[in-house]
Amino acid sequence: MRKREMAILFFLLVFLFVIRLYHINTPPLEMADSWRQADTESMARNFLQYDPHLFHPNLNYDGPFPNIPALEIQITPYLIAILYRIFGQHYFLARLVPIIFFLVSAAFLYLFARLHMDKRGAAFSALIYGILPVNVYYSRAVMPESAALMFWIGGIYLFDLGLRQSKKKVLALSAILMALAIMTKPPVIFAALPMMYLCFHYDGRQWLKNGILWLYAFVTLGIAAGYYYHSAGVADYLFTVGISRDLVFKHALTAFYSTEALKFFAGTLPVTLGFTGIILTLAGLFTLSSNQKIFMVWFLAMVLEVVLIVSPIRLSYYLIFLTVPCSLLIGNFIAQISSANPKTSTTFLKSLSNSLTHFLHPKSVWVPHVPASSEARKAKRGCCDGHCTSTSFLNSLYTSNQVCVPQFRRQAEHGLRSAALCAKDGARAESGMWHADQPRLLHPSVMVFRERCTRHSPGVGRGKAKGSMLIACTLLFILMAESYHAVKPMYTVNTAMAEQVAVVRQITQPNDLLVVGSIDPCLLSLADRRGWRYHIRIYSEVPQDPINELNYYIQRGAKYFVPVLGKIYGDENNQLLTFIQKKYPKIENVPGYPMYILQ
Numbered sequence: 001m002r003k004r005e006m007a008i009l010f011f012l013l014v015f016l017f018v019i020r021l022y023h024i025n026t027p028p029l030e031m032a033d034s035w036r037q038a039d040t041e042s043m044a045r046n047f048l049q050y051d052p053h054l055f056h057p058n059l060n061y062d063g064p065f066p067n068i069p070a071l072e073i074q075i076t077p078y079l080i081a082i083l084y085r086i087f088g089q090h091y092f093l094a095r096l097v098p099i100i101f102f103l104v105s106a107a108f109l110y111l112f113a114r115l116h117m118d119k120r121g122a123a124f125s126a127l128i129y130g131i132l133p134v135n136v137y138y139s140r141a142v143m144p145e146s147a148a149l150m151f152w153i154g155g156i157y158l159f160d161l162g163l164r165q166s167k168k169k170v171l172a173l174s175a176i177l178m179a180l181a182i183m184t185k186p187p188v189i190f191a192a193l194p195m196m197y198l199c200f201h202y203d204g205r206q207w208l209k210n211g212i213l214w215l216y217a218f219v220t221l222g223i224a225a226g227y228y229y230h231s232a233g234v235a236d237y238l239f240t241v242g243i244s245r246d247l248v249f250k251h252a253l254t255a256f257y258s259t260e261a262l263k264f265f266a267g268t269l270p271v272t273l274g275f276t277g278i279i280l281t282l283a284g285l286f287t288l289s290s291n292q293k294i295f296m297v298w299f300l301a302m303v304l305e306v307v308l309i310v311s312p313i314r315l316s317y318y319l320i321f322l323t324v325p326c327s328l329l330i331g332n333f334i335a336q337i338s339s340a341n342p343k344t345s346t347t348f349l350k351s352l353s354n355s356l357t358h359f360l361h362p363k364s365v366w367v368p369h370v371p372a373s374s375e376a377r378k379a380k381r382g383c384c385d386g387h388c389t390s391t392s393f394l395n396s397l398y399t400s401n402q403v404c405v406p407q408f409r410r411q412a413e414h415g416l417r418s419a420a421l422c423a424k425d426g427a428r429a430e431s432g433m434w435h436a437d438q439p440r441l442l443h444p445s446v447m448v449f450r451e452r453c454t455r456h457s458p459g460v461g462r463g464k465a466k467g468s469m470l471i472a473c474t475l476l477f478i479l480m481a482e483s484y485h486a487v488k489p490m491y492t493v494n495t496a497m498a499e500q501v502a503v504v505r506q507i508t509q510p511n512d513l514l515v516v517g518s519i520d521p522c523l524l525s526l527a528d529r530r531g532w533r534y535h536i537r538i539y540s541e542v543p544q545d546p547i548n549e550l551n552y553y554i555q556r557g558a559k560y561f562v563p564v565l566g567k568i569y570g571d572e573n574n575q576l577l578t579f580i581q582k583k584y585p586k587i588e589n590v591p592g593y594p595m596y597i598l599q
Helices: 003-018 034-049 075-087 091-114 119-131 133-138 145-165 168-184 186-209 211-234 239-249 259-284 290-313 316-337 347-360 372-381 393-397 444-451 458-491 495-507 522-527 546-555 575-583
Strands: 402-406 419-424 438-441 513-516 530-533 558-562 595-597
Touching (some): 003 119, 034 522, 119 133, 133 458, 145 168, 145 316, 168 211, 186 211, 186 316, 239 290, 259 316, 495 522, 495 558, 495 595
Parallel strands (some): 513 558
Antiparallel strands (some): 558 595
């Protein structure tokens, strides 16, 4: 990578860092998934104050310490705990860790894109990856998603690089990163599909006989499986395993068609990508060169993840993995629009024209002329800058040993049929102008596209280049504006929860056990207290009767009952609240936030 390219990447990462500084010192009290952020931050404090073992994360809810669940590897809270120990407990440190992970993932995305496109396309891809709405918010949230993205994208980049260069050490490092990615967020395992495509792309069917690749799979999956086996063995409870079994596996094939899932996607996808992002992603599928099919395979793999995993879970942050191939598709599409060459600035329209041409004349496919020396130079560095012989994914589907060269005149006005002239690859003119020796009739419906591609003068090209860049910048501005409007409400702080957290901290002691009247563990985690969530209904040993359930917690040491904002989840008829008000003394230092002394 040259100095200029490194400087561009550096300033791009600085820009992505700056736009993530908003609310950087805010506690996990934001409206969007505050419970998940509070979970992660509380595990960091428990690493610091209780058990520093990386494989022994402790949660604040569903019982006193030790309270180890069967979870993914908690690298993000572990690093936060280290920063807390060195610099003190500040929320900006908790957010700084996922931000750094995300910036490194953006750098990996850029490097991966450079294997398949030019500098402009890679820069656009990394920029779009950093400004998509879901990435802007969750990349600075106190959650493990950013770490998973870094391990995941880095693993795929090194896998691609290792296959290209046949370097075992690079593949070994990729295996470690992919194992960490699966241990951090299991849905990234869908990356196996684009990785298998890369194997086929470089080695054909012979990759199935490559022992190195089988060893790669064994090491990657073996490390991840070993961790999850250990986690289940040391866990005090396995409710996360039950969630995967009962919620995901049982409904994976049917949940996508449910009314709940369709409503979820209708409301969440525009916030994830923006309406413009969705449109550009679909457009990007039609502008891929033969060297960029990996983007489409990766995209389809993550669509499968959305259908099978996200549909039953319906948590918006699980869509963050879909943004990676979408960013590559959008970045490549905008790069082609912004190209200085007028032939590549209209690639999308020409791709549609090519598909129509092949439908009418399967043996005739249009591609632009490229001097042999330029082709050799591009093949050497293994990238496509928008001028490759296969200008689109559609072209690569209809390969031929002939190049269909259009030479149109507006003869339709005289009742004449337009024609396209075909020439062998070796018969192209050295001047770069079109050359032909065989006529072939072409359907009039594609005349307009083809006539515009016969010649172009340098002056016209520069004018079109400026207009193309203006269009590209306009699309980027629209994406940023949509992202801002989509993300802004997510930063809203839950002031009522913040007040109740302060009340709990004021009245209770750190060792007091609480029962909160909600399945949301946010209050326990933010207040740094331990206890139980009422009406959780996931443990067979917990009584189903409301009164018996409360007595179950009292027998295990619960000292206070805390209704969340004065209400109890699942107590629609106020049966339990009435019982508690009659039997247990109430403390209400702040109106609207009562607490009851159980013992």
